[in-house]
Amino acid sequence: MGLFSSLYTGVSALQTYGNSIQVIGNNIANISTIGFKGSRAEFSAILGQSIASGSGGSELGRGVSLERVSRSFAQGSFNNTDRLTDLGIDGQGFFVLSDGAQTFYTRNGQFDLDREGFLVNSRGLKVQGNLFNSTGQALGQGDLQIGASSAPPNPTSDGIAGSGVDIDFNLDSRETILLDGMGALIPFSPVSAATAEATSNFSTTITVYDSLGDSHAATVYFERTTDTTWDYYVTTPAGEVNNTIVPAGAELWQAGNGTLTFNNDGTLASQTVTNPATFDFKGGAAAGQVIGFEFAGASQFAQESSVSSQLQDGFAAGSLSSVSISGDGNITGFFSNGRNINIGQIILADFPNESGLAGLGGSLFAETIESGGAVVGGPNVGGIGTLQTFTLELSNVDLANEFVNLVTTQRAYQANSQVISTADDLLNEVVNIVR
Numbered sequence: 001m002g003l004f005s006s007l008y009t010g011v012s013a014l015q016t017y018g019n020s021i022q023v024i025g026n027n028i029a030n031i032s033t034i035g036f037k038g039s040r041a042e043f044s045a046i047l048g049q050s051i052a053s054g055s056g057g058s059e060l061g062r063g064v065s066l067e068r069v070s071r072s073f074a075q076g077s078f079n080n081t082d083r084l085t086d087l088g089i090d091g092q093g094f095f096v097l098s099d100g101a102q103t104f105y106t107r108n109g110q111f112d113l114d115r116e117g118f119l120v121n122s123r124g125l126k127v128q129g130n131l132f133n134s135t136g137q138a139l140g141q142g143d144l145q146i147g148a149s150s151a152p153p154n155p156t157s158d159g160i161a162g163s164g165v166d167i168d169f170n171l172d173s174r175e176t177i178l179l180d181g182m183g184a185l186i187p188f189s190p191v192s193a194a195t196a197e198a199t200s201n202f203s204t205t206i207t208v209y210d211s212l213g214d215s216h217a218a219t220v221y222f223e224r225t226t227d228t229t230w231d232y233y234v235t236t237p238a239g240e241v242n243n244t245i246v247p248a249g250a251e252l253w254q255a256g257n258g259t260l261t262f263n264n265d266g267t268l269a270s271q272t273v274t275n276p277a278t279f280d281f282k283g284g285a286a287a288g289q290v291i292g293f294e295f296a297g298a299s300q301f302a303q304e305s306s307v308s309s310q311l312q313d314g315f316a317a318g319s320l321s322s323v324s325i326s327g328d329g330n331i332t333g334f335f336s337n338g339r340n341i342n343i344g345q346i347i348l349a350d351f352p353n354e355s356g357l358a359g360l361g362g363s364l365f366a367e368t369i370e371s372g373g374a375v376v377g378g379p380n381v382g383g384i385g386t387l388q389t390f391t392l393e394l395s396n397v398d399l400a401n402e403f404v405n406l407v408t409t410q411r412a413y414q415a416n417s418q419v420i421s422t423a424d425d426l427l428n429e430v431v432n433i434v435r
Contacts, residue, residue, distance in 0.1 A: 007153050009419065012063030016043060016414040019066050024406050026379065026398045035107035035363050036395035037074070038402075052120045076107075076396040078388060081354070084325060085111040085119065090394040091385020093348035096376065098143065105374070106348055107393055108363035117147025119346075123362060124304065124355075130345040130378070133242040140418035141347065144331070149320045149343045152215020153337040155285075156314030158276070159292015165206060168297030169307040173225050173266065177199045178239070188223050188233050190252040196221050202305040209314030210285035212224075216240045218255070218277070220293065226301070230260045234277040234293055242280045244288075255279050256293070271295055315339065327386040329379040348384050350372040 020041035030036040044067040067302050087109035094105035114120045117128040126143040133139055134152050157164050178186040189195040200221035208218045221233045235252040248254050256277030261269045279289045318337030325331050330348035356370030380386040
């Protein structure tokens with residue numbers, strides 16, 4: 001029986017080392033696969049029978065078996081690329097992908113944008129992340145859609161919650177007070193641009209935005225009324241507003257007015273709003289839009305009237321111009337209207353036992369009981385690794401080590417084939433005894 005057992009012992013070794021060569025061959029075959037994690041064959045002895053009672057050295061083995069194939073999740077090297085959507089993970093974690101029904105995990109960060117602007121891998125699986133709306137507010141987790149992002153418009157505000165319009169300027173203290181032939185103050189006339197200029201001492205124009213993001217010109221005229229006071233008038237072209245509120249024949253619409261009072265050192269003492277600047281812009285914009293005009297930086301010095309700065313908090317709608325991805329996974333969109341908005345965050349998943357993940361091919365893994373549940377979060381938080389942009393993680397297979405393993409496994413295979421050959425020769429001797 002011993003010689004026959006020797007045959008089966010050799011066969012077990014050939015089967016085991018044949019599988020081991022397959023593991024090594026798979027590692028070598030995937031030396032260029034992005035994010036590939038190499039495996040190794042682990043063996044265990046097969047215990048046969050005991051030939052004596054007691055313990056120690058009295059068992060006959062029956063060969064070797066492949067106990068398991070374990071995967072190494074050691075960090076791979078990085079390769080720089082010229083694509084923003086090429087991403088590598090430095091440290092623990094996996095990208096989270098979904099087909100809408102099942103969740104997958106991968107270290108392969110070769111992503112692209114599909115025709116709908118979703119971030120996807122080569123199989124069309126969508127990258128998962130934290131989602132934000134067009135104003136940067138969090139919406140929860142889901143498919144990351146980048147390419148279709150847009151920035152909504154923002155109307156110029158009333159100056160209460162926002163800054164509205166803020167203009168810093170100097171009004172020349174040497175300007176004369178406009179009087180008629182009877183010595184009375186000439187009233188401001190917004191009938192036309194010409195009459196407005198003739199009945200004021202200085203003017204400045206700034207662009208404001210309605211609720212639809214359409215731009216409009218707002219011109220502020222300043223008329224000196226006393227040595228220390230100036231009246232101001234906010235106007236817009238009559239064609240910009242609904243005709244029902246424009247006086248017949250007027251080229252300008254006076255939206256609001258107020259008074260500026262200065263100290264004797266030329267600094268602003270107060271701004272009084274007589275009528276808030278209110279607009280009914282055409283084109284379907286919200287009616288009765290109040291825009292706040294703030295002149296806190298105004299001065300009255302003996303130098304030419306001029307504007308030093310103009311600011312307003314409105315803007316038009318914008319389309320996505322470019323994006324950037326940071327190491328913590330945040331995706332910032334840069335829009336044509338000058339807005340920078342956080343449009344998403346790539347999330348990563350970590351596992352209590354990543355070696356327990358089930359390989360699905362295509363560099364994809366699935367959660368199992370042995371792996372434990374996924375711990376999902378932003379990169380660089382709670383032990384999860386950081387993202388590397390314009391970077392891909394290469395296979396972690398050590399080619400030199402695989403070749404050494406291949407040689408030793410080949411020798412083991414050859415040696416065990418000799419065991420079978422020798423056992424066969426001995427069995428032939430037994431058969432030849434009767435001849």
